[in-house]
Amino acid sequence: MDGTAPSGEGWFGGIDRDDEAAATAAIRDGTADAPDDWPSRAVESGFAADENDYYEILHDATMAATRAAVQEHGRSDVQQLQRVVRAMDDCERVANELAERVAEWAATLFGDAGTGVDYCLGLAERDPDPEQRRVVELARRVRDLDDEATALRRSIERTAPEVAPNLAALAGPVLAARLVSLAGGLETLARKPSGTVQVLGAEEALFAHLRGHAPSPKHGVIYTHEAVRNTHPEDRGSAARALAGKLAIAARADHYTGERRPELDEQLRERVATIRARRDDADEGAEGGADR
Amino acid sequence: MSDGLPDGVERRPFDGRERLATRGSPVYGEPTDGDWRAWDASRSKLGAMLSRGLDTGLTGGEPVLYLGAAAGTTVSHVADFAGPTYAVEFAPRPTRDLLDAAAPRSNLFPLLKDAREPASYAHVVEPVDAIVQDVATRGQAEVALRNRRFLADDGRLLLAVKARSEDVVADPGDVFERVLEDLRSGYEVLATERLTPTHEDHLAVVATPRTE
Secondary structure, rough: OOOOOOOOOOOOOOOOOOOOOHHHHHHHHHHOOOOOOOHHHHHHOOOOOHHHHHHHHEEEEEEEEEEEEEHHHHHHHHHHHHHHHHHHHHHHHHHHHHHHHHHHHOOOOOOOOOHHHHHHHHHOOOOOHHHHHHHHHHHHHHHHHHHHHHHHHHHHHHHHHHHOHHHHHHEEEEEEHHHHHHHHOHHHHHHOHHHHHHHHHOHHHHHHHHHHOOOOOOOHHHOHHHHHHHHHHHHHHHHHHHHHHHHHHHHHHHHHHHOOHHHHHHHHHHHHHHHHHHHHHHHOOOOOOOOO | OOOOOOOOOEEEOOEEEEEEEEOOOOOOOOEOOOOEEEOOOOOOHHHHHHHHHOOOOOOOOOOEEEEEOOOHHHHHHHHHHHEEEEEEEEHHHHHHHHHHHHHHOOOOEEEEEOOOOHHOOOOOOOOEEEEEEEEOOOOHOOOOHHHHHHHEEEEEEEEEEHHHHHHOOOHHHHHHHHHHHOOOEEEEEEEEEEOOOOOOOOOEEEEEEEEO
């Protein structure tokens, strides 16, 4: 049962009509160079009693094969994306924590000690004295974690556009993956109103606000988006709302049609430009060049 | 077959407005009237073609291959009036909704396949009298040419060309010209019509295979 019908043979060639697994495999993986009058061929070969019988079997078989294929895709793509984005965050967080430890330790052993992951990358290349050996080894672990975080990021950049083409184009692959991950899946994200998308990842601040002792959060993880971060602080709420609106539309397009809509990119660019232009008008040179 | 509509498609009043309708179980929350359900021409390019009176050559009851079935909005109506209807869709997510549309329709066969690779479904699909194509990918003419092998010599290709899928910035008129030129290497174009305003930047094309 390798599921491949030889050329000139229909999907039903060589399989038993009650063998659902074989039918599913044949429909998913089979090929033929050219179509043929498969209903008649199936009746002639004794696979089906008559054409109506054939279409009944074909309906069940295509439903089962397509359902299996869809489920496989859904599971593998979205869940893998969630795992990869969490693993990347873990690698980065642990690398930063270890880098602090290394910096503190290295300061007692090296005259030129620095800080951060970048310092560890340099330290990892050194040929240490015996008493420096452990700290250099630790810096090498930081380097390895940093390498792994980079590899995970590349993997997100590859898969996110396949899972959610519009969201990945608007938000960037990593932010798209974070939003899908925070929402618990693309379908749940697609069902959320844009106001919820705007504050995803800021739940703590949101609940503090709802309890009545904090202002409402302006943005959650979408803060990392250029449209929010590079907008004047006073206008970030507007920018975040505009961005969240487009991201919500993008998530719906991705979930419900899977069709890329390049016009969304342009609409977002225009909205953000309008919001920033408001500030430029208001400033009229007073704070000139602040956002260049 | 009245006013060019295939058997099984009728104009019926819904809330005082004449709309296309077919008989079948509802799929996307469309209004219903007994067995009949309204076919929303603003959400369906084929619906818009029929509604405008374009001669599609569809008669009802014939085998159809539908490329780019998406969530099944249009193909569910096709299956209501056509014979065996093969629905090819490439994206897994909308295909989930397509499965819901296909479940109560014993003549609708959903296939998660790439319309650019006809060999991957030629072992399932029989020769058809009509191909309906609505794929949002670059190379829409190429997809139609590659799938010509499924179409009967006197069959009809009903194509909705999406200008933005070919080129986002170019003038849609230029894009349509290029697509039609490519298409003519394998098809004779019988009619074309812009689908504005319900489907901006879409061109409806009716074509038949060229026989040498």
